[in-house]
Amino acid sequence: MLITETVRVALDALRVNKLRSLLTMLGIVIGVGAVIAMVALGNGAQQQIKERIARLGTTVLQIDPQRVSTGGIQSSTTVKLTTKDVDMILARSPNVVAVNWCQDRNFQVVWRNQNTNVQVTGTAANFLEVRGFHLAAGRMFGAAEEDGRRKVAVLGSEVLTLLNIESPERIVGEQIRIAGRAFKVIGVLASNGVTGFGDGDSQILIPFQTSRFNVIGTDRIDDIWALVSTEDSLGSAMAEIQASIRRSHKTRLGAPDDFRIRNRAELLSTLSETTATFTMLLAGIAGVSLLVGGIGIMNIMLVSVTERTREIGVRKALGATRLNILLQFLTESVVLCLLGGAVGIGAGMLGAQQFSRVMGWRTMTDVQSIIIAFGFSSAVGVVFGVLPARRAAGLDPVEALRYE
16 A cells, blocks of 8 residues: 555545544644743743833842841841932942932822822932833923922822822822822823832832921932943942942941842843743643643544454455554544644634733744644654554454454
8 A cells, every 4th residue: 555545545534533533633722722822921921021121221220228147147237328328329430320319118198089008209300310211291300309309299100090090191280198298290100010120100209308308207218229331331330339338338348238239130131031931831731731632642543443443454454564554543643633733823823812912911922832832743643643553553454354
């Protein structure tokens, strides 16, 4: 029996049992589709994180107080960050082009009959420049308003939702009350999303001097943000900042730092590795359904061999070799997996699009994942089709003809 005839016989056998063939393919369709959709979700999340951090800038360093260990006991640091540290950084760090500082506390905020508890951040006027935020409406307060301790505020985008405000333009120029004090809203920030450095959308910005003397009532700084000239100079800038603050704090030689410097570029790398691992986990879980589909194919093919025992005996009696019978049943198994894989690719891409459209999740279909899923489905057809094919090829023609 020629190879082309063997393939034709295998395809005829699949056409005769259309419903059984479709149900057998279903496991492969679900497996391949799930792998492609899950990888698309993982890739979309990874790309979204990269874009958010890149939008805020990878040349920004964050400095905040750090707990230090005294005599093996973990205790709160007694040294605080202040504007003196900021001045020292600016004076002794040539690779730092700008510095922003802030202090924050949660306060009750009231607008008309709406109220919420939200983070209020006292910060310098260069907040937008250093932190990479943008305005959706209005303006940012200036250095003169900061020095004059003016009661003006810039709202984060999520604060509007918390106060049931329809649009940014609606609140600009209105009065709100922060911790019982009246503030005029002069601007609204555009959304930046959660980036791993806190949720910048759920905060209200006020001038640092206003916060220091009228709201929070302390000169303690919770965070210092340093804008570095280039990514290549990040290492040098970190060393300069470390030396500057140690000098400002008069830290003894060999004593640990009482502050921490965080790098967004390092965070980007860490988050990328985490999301890549998460994507592989999702793909692995989805890949289990491919194995289940392969077991289903093997089960159906074994049943098919039993049902067609007399047919196999007739073919062997007419001259079909063991190889012909082996190829016939193996072809049936592989064709089921290839067709299931092809349909699964379409289902996976469609599923990823639906996740994005209906649920608003970011998805990115990966060509590599499509190739791997399709190749794996083909391998499943070969691996799980070998046993039924070998059983069929090993049947004795005389015994097969006697089979009832």
